Amino acid sequence: MIDPVPSLRHTIADDLRSQITTGHLKAGVRLPSEPRLAAQYKVSTPTLRTALSLLQAEGLIEKIHGKGNFVRQPLRRLTYVGGHLTPDEDLHVTIRTTNLRARGNLISLLKVPSRTPLTEFLCLSHQGESPHSLARIYVPRDLASAELPWQRSTAEQSRNQVSARLPTPEEAFALRISSTLAVLSITRVSTDTTGRVVEAALLILPSDRADALFITHHATDEKGQEG
Structure with a gap:
């Protein structure tokens, strides 16, 4: 069985997730603006936002209104x-x-x-x-x-x-x-x-x-x- 080709949003989410888990993007760091990230990954802003929403759902990043997207501090369970x-x-x-x-x-x-x-x-x-x-x-x-x-x-x-x-x-x-x-x-x-x-x-x-x-x-x- 051939694995399906990953969507752009999953490819972007995988890359950012890897940067977070390896410490390249440290807790508390503000991510580049959404338009800048979209340009970096060569996708539309809506596609970029769906990728970020995957990481938000995993608790890896948080979006603060008026400030941007930030890498989350590791949270206590x-x-x-x-x-x-x-x-x-x-x-x-x-x-x-x-x-x-x-x-x-x-x-x-x-x-x-x-x-x-x-x-x-x-x-x-x-x-x-x-x-x-x-x-x-x-x-x-x-x-x-x-x-x-x-x-x-x-x-x-x-x-x-x-x-x-x-x-x-x-x-x-x-x-x-x-x-x-x-x-x-x-x-x-x-x-x-x-x-x-x-x-x-x-x-x-x-x-x-x-x-x-x-x-x-x-x-x-x-x-x-x-x-």
Whole structure:
């Protein structure tokens, strides 16, 4: 079987990928302008952009609006285990707090009446200047306090729903990722000992830096072990 001839965009992407992985193009370096690169490879600007989009989807470069395309710093991988992201000292988190009222899917997630007062914590983690993950955490206003939701111990049980999808335009912009890079979307609902929902978290983890670890505990039949 004869291998198909690689397309121009793949040939360009292969060349730039090789320059990045061998260190010829170092992390943080700004690539030449798109018209200049297109002229260098003797292709149209749209063809050049499709080649760059392949590298953006792999997490090798990032496009910063108004500045250009840059070789990405090697990113730490995020591990989601036991209902939470494992802590990483190299990441810092910016948090924006907003008061709002329950509407849409928040009503069913938190099991509250429409327009119930809520507090939203918008959390964006960074490694250096690069955004790393995005989370929106919703808590009933009467449970909100000076402590952040993940610092409290009121939650007794968490239910996690995990799916893979393409990011929304807002998510792609906030995380500075390509709209073609899949994200791991996690919806976590936490309840207390009475069954009341105390927190609903919507986490977005880019697939080029995320792992999810699930651990299953098997209950033993104590009666079967006795006698």
